[in-house]
Amino acid sequence: MLASRRVGATTARTGFAIAGRALAWRRVQKRVAHLLPGLDAGRLDGIARAWRNGSVWRSFYHEQRALFEELPRLRAELSASTGENVVIRRFARFQVGAE
Numbered sequence: 001m002l003a004s005r006r007v008g009a010t011t012a013r014t015g016f017a018i019a020g021r022a023l024a025w026r027r028v029q030k031r032v033a034h035l036l037p038g039l040d041a042g043r044l045d046g047i048a049r050a051w052r053n054g055s056v057w058r059s060f061y062h063e064q065r066a067l068f069e070e071l072p073r074l075r076a077e078l079s080a081s082t083g084e085n086v087v088i089r090r091f092a093r094f095q096v097g098a099e
Contacts, residue, residue: 003065008061009058020051
């Protein structure tokens with residue numbers, strides 16, 4: 001749905017606006033800080049503001065569109081190079097230098 005040309009942008013923008021409003025509440029910030037140890041809780045106000053007013057949703061939407069459009073080609077290329085049928089079941093995000 002997020003990759004949809006019809007409703008994806010609206011859904012992403014609305015979702016980030018709602019999440020930004022919720023993250024602006026101190027109670028929610030405390031809970032997030034508790035759930036994500038190591039997070040600099042002082043940054044949450046800025047994150048909430050960016051989610052409400054910024055263009056974060058646009059980046060997210062374009063990444064979803066790119067993934068949706070490129071994934072079949074990447075899967076086919078991987079299948080061709082390995083000679084195996086590749087099935088993609090889920091995604092995980094990895095960060096260079098993360099433990």
